[in-house]
Amino acid sequence: MKISTRTRYGVRLMFELALFNGVKGISLKDIASNEGISEKYLSQIIIPLKARGLVISFRGPCGGYALARDPSEISLREIVEILEGGLSILDCLNNSSLCKRSTKCPTRGVWELLNSKIIQTLEAVTLRDLVEESLNKPRDSFTYSI
Amino acid sequence: MKISTRTRYGVRLMFELALFNGVKGISLKDIASNEGISEKYLSQIIIPLKARGLVISFRGPCGGYALARDPSEISLREIVEILEGGLSILDCLNNSSLCKRSTKCPTRGVWELLNSKIIQTLEAVTLRDLVEESLNKPRDSFTYSI
């Protein structure tokens, strides 16, 4: 029941892109610097986010990444789902053939309920919400070579 | 964001004890047989549940385990919390000293919200609820040497 570092970093990465939405390309180098995360690690994390169409990239000097959609159109559910490799807290919830007990399993109900609450909660929050919330909080100096 | 096998098994174990609430001792052997789980593994899982006072034990022949409280007084939150080693989806939520960014972290809010929803959902379900729900479902033949 832990959120992986990978997912946490990925959300912070997406937050940075949302913060500078409209700018053509924000480099991982800058994001890594601002967020204090290894650039190499971020480059791994962003791969599935790009593959699933949340992010677009530009190569070369002044290149970098940008959100593929408006921040208000990207929910935390999408991001976490991609980075966690699905949002099912149990494999048997998606694929009932994995467990022959599924039809009579007395505990299945709770897990289904919990799973739907998690999805529902994450679905309700978008990158835009994170950006708006961040306006009320202090932020360290940051460097973006825009 | 996965529920561990350990926790799933633990909940099924507690469900079995709830099902036979009132009986002095249900042996792990029987539970293991009914649920199709390794008895040795169950004996590991039940240790923290006993240590935290959810379960009491009786040794010797006709010994076994029983719930320490009424099933309606034992929530899934308690069980999952014990078996997962806490219910915090991020260590920094409980212990903000772990992260110097905590006061200005723009993503902290979502994780706090998600965490509270999870706790709230699990808190609302008790072992009694599981037993009641199970009455509507078919159950395989089972062997309890009561």
Next chain:
DNA sequence: ACTTATCTTATAGTTTTAGTAGTGAATGGT
């Protein structure tokens, strides 16, 4: 050309998970 930055593939160390094995200690029935 040269620099910047993404893209791709491989790898490696650490931690967690999911068990198994063996021994010891208490208890109740005969």
Next chain:
DNA sequence: ACCATTCACTACTAAAACTATAAGATAAGT
């Protein structure tokens, strides 16, 4: 007293997941 049963405790291990790091290739702007 003996014996089978059941919990109690300690140690170990194989496999998987997690958290990165490294090196070279590719593309684009100046």
